[in-house]
Amino acid sequence: MSSPPRAQTEDPYLALQSTDEFQELRRKFRGFVFPMTGFFLAWYFVYVLLSIFAPGFMGTRAFGSVTIGLLLGLGQFVTTFAITFIYARWANREFDPLADRLGARLDEITEA
Amino acid sequence: MITFSAALLPAADAATQVGSPMLNIAIFGAFVVGTLAIVIKVASGRKTAGEFYTGGAAFTGRQNGIAIAGDYLSAASFLGIAGAIALQGYDGFLYSIGFLVAWLVALLLVAELLRNTGRFTMADVLSYRLKQRPVRIATATSVIAVSFFYLLAQMAGAGGLVSLLLGVSGETAQNIVIAIVGGVMIAYVLIGGMKGTTWVQIIKAVLLIAGTAIITAWVLAKFGFNPSGLFQAAADNSPEAGEKLFEPGLKYGKSLTTKIDFISLSMALVLGTAGLPHVLQRFYTVPTSKAARRSVEWAIWLIGGFYLLTLVVGYGAAALVGPDVINAAPGKANAAAPLLAFELGGSVLLGVISGIAFATILAVVAGLTITTSATFAHDLYREVFRRGKIEEGAEVRVARIAAIVIGIVAIVGGIFAKSQNIAFLVALAFAVAASANLPTILYSLFWKKFNTRGALFSIYGGLISSIVLIIFSPVVSGKAPLVEGGPSPSMITNPAIDFSIFPLDNPGLISIPLAFFLGWLGSVTSNEHNPQKYAEMEVRSLTGHGVAEAVHH
Numbered sequence: 311m312s313s314p315p316r317a318q319t320e321d322p323y324l325a326l327q328s329t330d331e332f333q334e335l336r337r338k339f340r341g342f343v344f345p346m347t348g349f350f351l352a353w354y355f356v357y358v359l360l361s362i363f364a365p366g367f368m369g370t371r372a373f374g375s376v377t378i379g380l381l382l383g384l385g386q387f388v389t390t391f392a393i394t395f396i397y398a399r400w401a402n403r404e405f406d407p408l409a410d411r412l413g414a415r416l417d418e419i420t421e422a
Numbered sequence: 423m424i425t426f427s428a429a430l431l432p433a434a435d436a437a438t439q440v441g442s443p444m445l446n447i448a449i450f451g452a453f454v455v456g457t458l459a460i461v462i463k464v465a466s467g468r469k470t471a472g473e474f475y476t477g478g479a480a481f482t483g484r485q486n487g488i489a490i491a492g493d494y495l496s497a498a499s500f501l502g503i504a505g506a507i508a509l510q511g512y513d514g515f516l517y518s519i520g521f522l523v524a525w526l527v528a529l530l531l532v533a534e535l536l537r538n539t540g541r542f543t544m545a546d547v548l549s550y551r552l553k554q555r556p557v558r559i560a561t562a563t564s565v566i567a568v569s570f571f572y573l574l575a576q577m578a579g580a581g582g583l584v585s586l587l588l589g590v591s592g593e594t595a596q597n598i599v600i601a602i603v604g605g606v607m608i609a610y611v612l613i614g615g616m617k618g619t620t621w622v623q624i625i626k627a628v629l630l631i632a633g634t635a636i637i638t639a640w641v642l643a644k645f646g647f648n649p650s651g652l653f654q655a656a657a658d659n660s661p662e663a664g665e666k667l668f669e670p671g672l673k674y675g676k677s678l679t680t681k682i683d684f685i686s687l688s689m690a691l692v693l694g695t696a697g698l699p700h701v702l703q704r705f706y707t708v709p710t711s712k713a714a715r716r717s718v719e720w721a722i723w724l725i726g727g728f729y730l731l732t733l734v735v736g737y738g739a740a741a742l743v744g745p746d747v748i749n750a751a752p753g754k755a756n757a758a759a760p761l762l763a764f765e766l767g768g769s770v771l772l773g774v775i776s777g778i779a780f781a782t783i784l785a786v787v788a789g790l791t792i793t794t795s796a797t798f799a800h801d802l803y804r805e806v807f808r809r810g811k812i813e814e815g816a817e818v819r820v821a822r823i824a825a826i827v828i829g830i831v832a833i834v835g836g837i838f839a840k841s842q843n844i845a846f847l848v849a850l851a852f853a854v855a856a857s858a859n860l861p862t863i864l865y866s867l868f869w870k871k872f873n874t875r876g877a878l879f880s881i882y883g884g885l886i887s888s889i890v891l892i893i894f895s896p897v898v899s900g901k902a903p904l905v906e907g908g909p910s911p912s913m914i915t916n917p918a919i920d921f922s923i924f925p926l927d928n929p930g931l932i933s934i935p936l937a938f939f940l941g942w943l944g945s946v947t948s949n950e951h952n953p954q955k956y957a958e959m960e961v962r963s964l965t966g967h968g969v970a971e972a973v974h975h
Binding site for chain 1: 512516520522523525526529530650651653654657665668671675685688692712715718722723726729730868953954957961962965
């Protein structure tokens with residue numbers, strides 16, 4: 311992200327956007343949610359493709375009448391719950407304090 | 423969801439009936455009276471636009487999360503998925519997973535940023551840095567299209583559900599029930615606005631999840647809390663499918679086309695949820711992005727938990743009721759859960775489950791109506807026709823009139839559609855949402871170079887391509903009849919009329935990548951770029967700056 315020309319820096323949003331702290335916040339957020347999104351989408355479509363194109367493997371009994379496909383399907387629930395938990399904890403602990411601090415700084419500027 | 427209305431339709435002429443229709447009607451009536459009383463108590467009276475569209479953004483994350491579950495778990499999820507698992511085992515389960523995983527898109531990419539940058543509608547976010555009028559018109563078009571498809575499917579489903587659960591099979595009687603459902607829904611929306619509707623969804627979600635949990639515990643207790651034993655009993659009781667119930671393929675494994683079709687459907691499900699307007703609208707009913715995050719957290723736990731329960735209910739229905747009885751019942755697959763309830767707890771439990779199924783349709787339809795009326799009044803009337811120069815009272819009046827009109831359209835549409843095979847409409851709603859809405863939302867929130875032309879290309883391209891592909895697909899015409907010389911299972915039941923040149927039932931595989939591509943193409947061929955507005959959008963979206971003033975504005 312290039313820094314804006316001097317003349318425009320009176321705009322509080324442009325000014326804040328070009329600060330290192332904001333760029334750090336942005337990097338932090340994208341650095342978390344993009345790989346996580348890539349992971350869950352890839353894992354979901356691997357599961358779908360296995361179910362569709364490898365029914366024999368997915369139908370193999372793991373134990374009793376429980377198949378590998380069912381276990382992997384339940385695995386989708388587990389990862390969805392886990393990602394929800396991990397993201398919420400990360401956002402509450404790591405992201406919010408930083409975001410709140412920047413938001414408060416902007417409040418001061420815009421109210422002044 | 424797809425199997426829902428299709429399977430319900432034969433119900434109209436079937437006469438078999440279990441349980442007590444009077445008891446079912448009484449329980450449903452008690453729900454309507456009870457919820458209307460609550461709506462009048464908590465939410466009647468004059469409203470500002472913010473109160474009408476978003477309940478004043480005053481819900482807590484937990485309340486909103488429960489309401490999201492209430493909005494999302496339609497009768498189709500409850501009856502349709504349980505039935506699909508009972509008859510098709512693994513493939514029914516596979517289908518339910520897409521509906522859950524989709525919520526991670528909302529959690530990670532959409533909910534919080536949307537809450538931080540908008541007030542009332544999805545178009546608020548897009549028009550932040552794009553040209554207001556064309557973008558609002560485009561977004562309103564796709565919002566109305568998605569909501570209309572979804573609404574029609576729900577209303578037609580209501581007609582089928584009636585004959586299944588209330589023993590009402592006459593044409594006129596079904597029409598009357600559809601009109602009653604529409605009328606009650608309009609009453610919720612007019613009296614209670616978003617606040618009242620939200621409470622209806624919360625109550626419904628609690629009843630639905632509690633009812634399903636009771637059935638689940640009951641089924642598991644019968645099998646000594648041994649799921650493997652339950653699965654085995656389901657296979658033993660399914661002479662045709664047998665152990666194939668545990669393996670993929672019963673529904674989607676028939677041919678290469680059905681396999682690719684399922685991939686297409688999976689894409690639409692997983693990317694469509696975070697583009698459904700009535701889902702997006704719910705993120706505006708909470709005050710902050712933190713509450714929006716909390717909402718989605720709750721929604722994921724509840725929706726995920728619910729689909730796990732459905733797995734037991736589905737296999738339980740196969741084991742205790744059996745596919746022959748289910749297939750012979752009015753409503754076929756959709757009768758699986760009600761029949762299981764009857765098997766376990768007799769008329770009373772069946773009555774409770776039937777009442778919950780009705781409550782479900784009411785709550786979902788009311789949520790759709792609020793969202794669509796907000797789009798009419800806020801995006802089209804206020805911002806486009808009146809260019810923002812309008813008194814708040816007038817805007818709310820327009821929203822109320824829009825809600826009545828939408829209600830009437832839903833009733834009339836439901837009556838006409840009830841004997842049509844419109845099962846594909848829910849899948850189409852997801853596909854259009856994933857094609858026309860989601861790419862634009864994501865580009866708008868994350869891509870600096872995105873601009874008005876990109877948005878218009880993507881929205882109209884996604885909308886038109888998905889609808890055109892559907893029209894030329896086998897769901898509209900040309901599916902081979904199930905029996906020699908019989909009617910085609912397509913919407914046009916005359917097998918002689920066949921213009922299906924696109925082989926897939928679901929357009930997502932083509933239309934979603936196309937919409938992303940068009941969004942990129944439109945943006946790079948236009949040099950519109952407003953760094954100041956982008957900075958404002960990005961800073962607000964991540965820091966939540968200005969959300970409070972937007973709410974009290």
